Amino acid sequence: xFPEIRKKLGFxxxxxxxxxxxxxxxxxxPLVDHFIAHGFNYFDTAKGYHNGQSETAVKLCVAQxxxxxxxxxxxxxxxxxxxxxxDIRPLFERQLADCGVEYFDFYLCHAITRGTWGQYIDCxxxxxxxxxxxxxxxxxxxxxxxxxxxxxxxxxxxHPEIEAVQLQINxxxxxxxxxxxxxxLEVAKKYGKPVMVMEPxxxxxxxxxxxxxxxxxxxxxxxxxxxxxxxxxxxxxxxxVLSGMGTMEMVRDNVSYMxxxxxxxxxxxxxxxxxxxxxxxxxxxxxxxCRYCTPVCPRDIPIPDLFNDYNLKKAYDGWNSSFYYGxxxxxxxxxxxxxxxxxxERECPQHIPIRDHLKEVAKQFxxxx
Numbered sequence: 001x002f003p004e005i006r007k008k009l010g011f012x013x014x015x016x017x018x019x020x021x022x023x024x025x026x027x028x029x030p031l032v033d034h035f036i037a038h039g040f041n042y043f044d045t046a047k048g049y050h051n052g053q054s055e056t057a058v059k060l061c062v063a064q065x066x067x068x069x070x071x072x073x074x075x076x077x078x079x080x081x082x083x084x085x086x087d088i089r090p091l092f093e094r095q096l097a098d099c100g101v102e103y104f105d106f107y108l109c110h111a112i113t114r115g116t117w118g119q120y121i122d123c124x125x126x127x128x129x130x131x132x133x134x135x136x137x138x139x140x141x142x143x144x145x146x147x148x149x150x151x152x153x154x155x156x157x158x159h160p161e162i163e164a165v166q167l168q169i170n171x172x173x174x175x176x177x178x179x180x181x182x183x184x185l186e187v188a189k190k191y192g193k194p195v196m197v198m199e200p201x202x203x204x205x206x207x208x209x210x211x212x213x214x215x216x217x218x219x220x221x222x223x224x225x226x227x228x229x230x231x232x233x234x235x236x237x238x239x240x241v242l243s244g245m246g247t248m249e250m251v252r253d254n255v256s257y258m259x260x261x262x263x264x265x266x267x268x269x270x271x272x273x274x275x276x277x278x279x280x281x282x283x284x285x286x287x288x289x290c291r292y293c294t295p296v297c298p299r300d301i302p303i304p305d306l307f308n309d310y311n312l313k314k315a316y317d318g319w320n321s322s323f324y325y326g327x328x329x330x331x332x333x334x335x336x337x338x339x340x341x342x343x344x345e346r347e348c349p350q351h352i353p354i355r356d357h358l359k360e361v362a363k364q365f366x367x368x369x
Contacts, residue, residue: 004072004105005240008233009258010042010196011035013057014049015204015244023053028061031251036070038255042240044196046076046110047095059100073101074196076110076144077125085123092132103136106196108166109143114151115330130161140164144198146320147327149183156191164239166196168320169232170206171272172279173199177289177308179324185237194239200232201225201243205316213278216271225250226257227264231272234263283311285357286350293344293354301333303344303354310361325365335361 017027043062045054055075062071075095082088096102107129109120120126132138142164145152156162165188173179188195201207206228209217217224225243233241241258245251264272289304297303305328313321329335335358344354 005042007040007042007258008238008240008261009040009229009254010044010074010240010242011040012198012242012244013043013045013054015246016050016054016057017246018050023050023057025057025060028057029065031245031248032061032065034248034251034255035245036066038259040255040258041070042072042074044074044242045099046078047081047091047098048078052098055095055098059098063100068101072105073099074106074108074142075099075104076108077120077129078110079116079119082123085125085128088123088125088128089132092128092137096137103139105139106142106164107132107138107140108164112143112145112155113147113327113330115327117151117155126159126161142166142193142196145184146323149180149187152184152187153190156187156193163193164196165193166198166242168199169195169197169235169238170200170202170228171231171276172202172206172312172316176312177304179320185235189237195235195237197232197238197241199320200241201228202316203320204244209275210278210282213275216274216278220268220271222257223253225253227268227272227275229254230257230261230264230268233258233261279315282315284314285311285352287311287352288350290350292347296343296347297333298341298343299333299337299339301335301337301358302328303358306335306361306365307357310357310364313364322365334366335359336366338362 011032017024043058045058047055058073077088082091109125129138129141133141140163141161143155143162144166146168167181167184167188168179169181169185174181185195207224209224214224217227229241229243232238243254245254285307287304287307289308291304293303306325309321309325309328338355338358340355342355348354
């Protein structure tokens with residue numbers, strides 16, 4: 001763990017209280033005060049959050065109200081805000097000014113996939129970040145990552161200057177065939193990189209469980225969010241779990257079980273596994289991801305991955321299902337590329353009508369193509 005991160009809960013500044021004019025800064029201030037008063041010190045922002053108001057919220061609600069040594073701040077270099085090498089340093093300086101600070105404790109290459117990484121390399125982003133670190137404007141260089149473990153390993157092997165990795169870890173995505181939370185965490189561990197966790201409650205959907213699943217946690221007591229956040233924080237490689245907190249109720253709840261954090265015990269882990277089973281049983285397409293179908297597909301469609309994206313979209317309606325559909329089809333066939341040859345169905349041990357389901361997937365993610 002980085003020694004300066006005092007506790008394993010971070011304040012994610014992307015789901016803040018809002019009003020008619022965007023972020024409600026006055027409503028946010030007492031949330032920040034409660035968080036800091038209980039010994040927490042880690043804040044995470046990015047230029048695109050809340051249409052640019054997240055960084056302003058850091059300035060008005062944190063940086064102007066607390067001495068710099070009282071808090072740690074992460075900001076990010078997002079690919080959609082720079083096009084050339086010359087854009088990076090001016091963008092960075094604007095972010096410092098917008099946040100009201102003289103340095104960032106962590107600065108991450110943001111939302112990295114195989115499709116976006118080339119832009120960072122072409123624009124010498126890591127070279128510039130190393131220069132900024134040498135100038136004292138960045139304490140630690142990292143990246144937030146949304147792709148497959150094999151690609152994460154390529155990056156970490158080639159770039160030892162990356163000191164930390166932000167990953168999507170929650171009890172649904174950990175063993176998910178598409179998100180590959182377990183695999184990415186194992187790669188970070190292999191390279192000795194501390195991990196900050198994003199999406200521990202999957203954008204809030206793990207707080208809105210079906211009644212059968214909620215009853216499992218209700219029998220133990222505690223909020224549904226508590227089990228999701230503590231699940232992610234229980235991995236020893238995890239140094240901080242981010243939670244987007246928009247109400248005092250959420251802050252108080254998170255602080256109550258993370259102030260004196262204890263990893264999930266055996267009974268609690270069994271409850272999480274039971275909830276995961278309940279959620280998995282609700283999948284519309286009963287694919288087991290055996291992958292017998294993929295070698296025979298003439299259009300190189302990653303069928304299990306696309307079925308998984310579809311199931312997650314139907315179950316949770318989260319943004320990241322569509323995001324990962326783009327990741328999975330970037331270098332492979334889309335659902336709409338299916339030739340209806342039936343080779344996949346002849347190999348499927350579950351006897352799934354794959355061709356019919358691919359039509360549903362195409363309709364969901366490609367607008368009915």
